[in-house]
Amino acid sequence: MTDISIFWFRRDLRLQDNIALNKALSNSKKVLCVFIFDENILNELPEDDARVNFIYDRLYLIHSELKKFGSSLLIYKGTPVDIWGKLIQKFNVKSVFANKDYEPYARKRDADIKTLLNENEIAFNSFKDQVIHEKHDVLKADGTPYTVFTPYKRKWLEIYKPVAPENLSKVDSFLKIEIDFPTREALGFKASSIKVKDYNLSGLNEYQQKRDFPDADITSYLSPHLRFGTVSVRQIIAQLGEEDDVFLSELIWREFFMQILYHFPQVVTNNFKPKYDSVKWLNDKTDFKKWCEGKTGYPMVDAGMRQLNKTGYMHNRVRMITAGFLCKHLLIDWKWGEAYFAKKLLDYELSANNGNWQWAAGTGCDAAPYFRIFNPIEQLRKFDKNLAYVKKWIPEYGTLEYPEPIVEHKFARKRALETYKVGLEGVDKNAGKQKTLF
DNA sequence: TGAAATGTTGGGGCG
DNA sequence: ACGCCCCAACATTTC
Numbered sequence: 001m002t003d004i005s006i007f008w009f010r011r012d013l014r015l016q017d018n019i020a021l022n023k024a025l026s027n028s029k030k031v032l033c034v035f036i037f038d039e040n041i042l043n044e045l046p047e048d049d050a051r052v053n054f055i056y057d058r059l060y061l062i063h064s065e066l067k068k069f070g071s072s073l074l075i076y077k078g079t080p081v082d083i084w085g086k087l088i089q090k091f092n093v094k095s096v097f098a099n100k101d102y103e104p105y106a107r108k109r110d111a112d113i114k115t116l117l118n119e120n121e122i123a124f125n126s127f128k129d130q131v132i133h134e135k136h137d138v139l140k141a142d143g144t145p146y147t148v149f150t151p152y153k154r155k156w157l158e159i160y161k162p163v164a165p166e167n168l169s170k171v172d173s174f175l176k177i178e179i180d181f182p183t184r185e186a187l188g189f190k191a192s193s194i195k196v197k198d199y200n201l202s203g204l205n206e207y208q209q210k211r212d213f214p215d216a217d218i219t220s221y222l223s224p225h226l227r228f229g230t231v232s233v234r235q236i237i238a239q240l241g242e243e244d245d246v247f248l249s250e251l252i253w254r255e256f257f258m259q260i261l262y263h264f265p266q267v268v269t270n271n272f273k274p275k276y277d278s279v280k281w282l283n284d285k286t287d288f289k290k291w292c293e294g295k296t297g298y299p300m301v302d303a304g305m306r307q308l309n310k311t312g313y314m315h316n317r318v319r320m321i322t323a324g325f326l327c328k329h330l331l332i333d334w335k336w337g338e339a340y341f342a343k344k345l346l347d348y349e350l351s352a353n354n355g356n357w358q359w360a361a362g363t364g365c366d367a368a369p370y371f372r373i374f375n376p377i378e379q380l381r382k383f384d385k386n387l388a389y390v391k392k393w394i395p396e397y398g399t400l401e402y403p404e405p406i407v408e409h410k411f412a413r414k415r416a417l418e419t420y421k422v423g424l425e426g427v428d429k430n431a432g433k434q435k436t437l438f
Numbered sequence: 439t440g441a442a443a444t445g446t447t448g449g450g451g452c453g
Numbered sequence: 454a455c456g457c458c459c460c461a462a463c464a465t466t467t468c
Contacts, residue, residue: 212439316439317439359439368439369440369468372439373442375441413442
């Protein structure tokens with residue numbers, strides 16, 4: 001059996017500008033490409049999940065490309081530990097290449113696989129690919145991570161050096177192997193009616209002026225592609241000009257929240273700022289259901305939720321409005337909203353979803369202060385004056401079928417301010433009590 | 439990457 | 454002409 005190297009695809013589903021793949025090809029004469037549908041993740045998802053279907057489609061494209069080089073993409077389904085156990089039985093694996101993944105689950109997974117491989121005297125080589133600056137690249141002078149965006153961004157830009165995207169090279173190094181690609185059915189998946197769109201940067205020149213207007217639709221639809229690595233962040237930045245600084249800022253937000261999750265993994269289950277732990281959420285299940293279905297009686301909120309339910313996308317400004325409404329007007333725990341977005345968003349990414357929900361709830365690092373409460377009526381007037389977005393997503397808008405507001409704005413605003421304030425006072429009181437013990 | 443409440447200013451109506 | 458009041462319009466503070 002000949003020695004081979006394995007390149008393990010995860011969230012880098014492309015052949016162009018794929019750092020670890022190029023490393024594998026230049027370091028080994030026989031590179032076999034593998035993808036594992038991870039049952040630990042699949043078990044949480046419906047069989048017609050749109051994102052799983054997107055992954056499947058992109059893997060098929062990669063397989064088709066590899067066939068041109070006389071190779072194939074091997075698809076497995078199972079837990080990574082089980083599959084790797086089988087892989088090292090079946091092939092004479094010398095080394096494994098992969099791009100780094102920074103989420104808590106992925107870090108644990110990779111640590112376990114690295115242990116397994118090393119026990120079998122196989123090297124596990126991982127590379128930075130997903131981001132420009134990773135976990136320890138952007139730190140304060142004292143070596144600690146930034147928790148405020150603006151100084152983080154300043155530092156990010158200061159140390160940034162443009163990187164030219166790499167082309168796929170040394171394609172002769174792909175292992176010659178012919179293997180059929182499994183059908184969707186064989187993997188236990190069902191097709192989804194929700195599709196990931198191609199990304200489109202043609203709206204960039206108007207981004208700054210129009211990005212807050214959901215009907216203008218200058219949206220790039222880039223996020224799912226960055227999420228699954230069907231394009232690299234380097235390939236995108238290479239297409240930006242000096243004048244695209246606002247768009248670039250959004251890419252820096254992405255890395256900001258990734259490093260927050262890396263350094264403060266407790267944010268997954270806790271408020272970044274514990275002083276908000278005592279806020280008493282109402283957590284009314286009927287209210288939550290209405291919010292999920294887009295039946296709150298607030299057009300901007302409902303349009304957003306329906307866009308999400310129907311397409312897996314939601315315009316950025318509307319994400320802020322819907323999230324703020326759930327937390328402040330309905331006083332429902334941001335974790336409920338976070339979980340719902342995680343199920344529905346095509347671009348779902350733990351770090352950004354968690355960071356932005358905590359931002360909206362006011363519990364996060366560099367978050368909106370709790371007293372900053374969006375007025376959904378005012379937001380509609382400002383950003384969808386002609387009701388084009390609203391009417392697009394709420395066909396019954398303006399008829400008797402459209403519900404009355406779930407809660408009156410002025411009342412809800414006052415209630416939110418009061419509830420947050422009481423929660424914060426609770427913290428102070430407890431702190432005082434503790435002191436008297438000593 | 440708010441909005442409401444409160445404060446200030448200045449022009450016009452009017453006695 | 455002058456002072457007073459009213460109240461937009463804008464600015465600042467507060468939540």
